[in-house]
Every structure is written in structure tokens, then in C-alpha cells.
Amino acid sequence: MIRDLLRGCLLDAKNSRTEWEKLRRVAKENEDEAIEAKELAVQTQEKLKSQQTECNNLGLVANARYTEIEELQTQIQTLERDNTQLRQARGQSTTSTSNTESTLKPKEFKGAKFDRKPENLERFLNKLTMDFRLYESQFPTGRYKVAYAFSGFDERPDRWAQQFHRYDPDC
Incomplete structure (x- = not known):
């Protein structure tokens, strides 16, 4: 046990x-x-x-x-x-x-003036065209171009130019 x-x-x-x-x-x-x-x-x-x-x-x-x-x-x-x-x-x-147009002074034509002889017309027109292209800012409107062209005559413009100034509404 x-x-x-x-x-x-x-x-x-x-x-x-x-x-x-x-x-x-x-x-x-x-x-x-x-x-x-x-x-x-x-x-x-x-x-x-x-x-x-x-x-x-x-x-x-x-x-x-x-x-x-x-x-x-x-x-x-x-x-x-x-x-x-x-x-x-x-x-x-x-x-x-x-506004600047009124303050621009018109450019005076330089070079030989147009004497109204037909043989000199082409030279005069070429001079105008060249000036318009070279001095574009001086010709902002057609009025400036016309005034410049008038200043290129050797004597006062004919009657048609005077009438242009007289009847131009913008002048």
C-alpha cells in the first residue's frame, strides 16, 4: 500500500x-x-x-x-x-x-518744286509717293498729303486747289 x-x-x-x-x-x-x-x-x-x-x-x-x-x-x-x-x-x-492731327505741323515740301510742265510731272509724283511712304507718321490723313502736295507747286495752286480748301468740311 x-x-x-x-x-x-x-x-x-x-x-x-x-x-x-x-x-x-x-x-x-x-x-x-x-x-x-x-x-x-x-x-x-x-x-x-x-x-x-x-x-x-x-x-x-x-x-x-x-x-x-x-x-x-x-x-x-x-x-x-x-x-x-x-x-x-x-x-x-x-x-x-x-487730337494729335491738330498738333502736327504740316510738313513742308523739300526738293524741286513742280513747275506744271508735263515732263516733270512723273518726277514730282514719285517724290510725293516716296515722302508719303518714308514719313508716314507725318501724313496721318489725306488732308496732310494734299497740303504737302500743294506746298510742292512753284506758284500758288490753281483754282481747283483753292476750291478744295474753301469747300473741305474738315478745314
Whole structure:
């Protein structure tokens, strides 16, 4: 009986030791899993921080782009305003030309005067044409060209020239 009792105790001790080793292995496995879980948590936190940094950087880039877009819109508005002003100025340039016409001094004919001889007519007309082309700004209207041509006669213009001045509504 004592032997049975001792055998029972030894068996219980052996079973207890086996269970204790099983528990130790389970604890070791749980400890390894806990370490892995902790490492996984650290990696996840690092990824999260990296993603937050990336999001912040993207936010900064987006803000910079938004600022650039606002600046470009302002530049577009300025260019459109300048364009409108230029178009208005071009539209007004015809009226300002008529204002400058009154301040332009008529150009005096230079060269040999036309003596009303037919053989000298071609030379006189070529001189007029050349002056009109070379000094275009001096002849903004037909009236300036006519006045310049009249100044190229060697004596006062005939009656038709005097009538031109007399009946010209713009003179």
C-alpha cells in the first residue's frame, strides 16, 4: 500500500511536472506571441507616423499649390484688366490720332518744286509717293498729303486747289 501510495505520489509528481512543462511551454509561446504583438504594434505605430508625415507633407504641397493657383488667378485678372485697357486704348487711338492731327505741323515740301510742265510731272509724283511712304507718321490723313502736295507747286495752286480748301468740311 505504501508502495502504491508512493507510486501514486510519483505519478502525481510526474504528471504535475508534465503539466508544469506544458504550462511553461504555453507561457513561453504566449511570451513569444506577446513579443511579436509588441513588435507588430511598434511597426504599426511607425507606419502610422510615416503616413501622418506623408499626409502632412501632402497637405503642405496642396496648400502651396492652392497659393500658386490663387497667385495665377490674380495674374490672370491683372492680364485681363491690362488687355481690356489696351483694347480700349486701341479703340481710343483713332480719336487720339485726330487730337494729335491738330498738333502736327504740316510738313513742308523739300526738293524741286513742280513747275506744271508735263515732263516733270512723273518726277514730282514719285517724290510725293516716296515722302508719303518714308514719313508716314507725318501724313496721318489725306488732308496732310494734299497740303504737302500743294506746298510742292512753284506758284500758288490753281483754282481747283483753292476750291478744295474753301469747300473741305474738315478745314
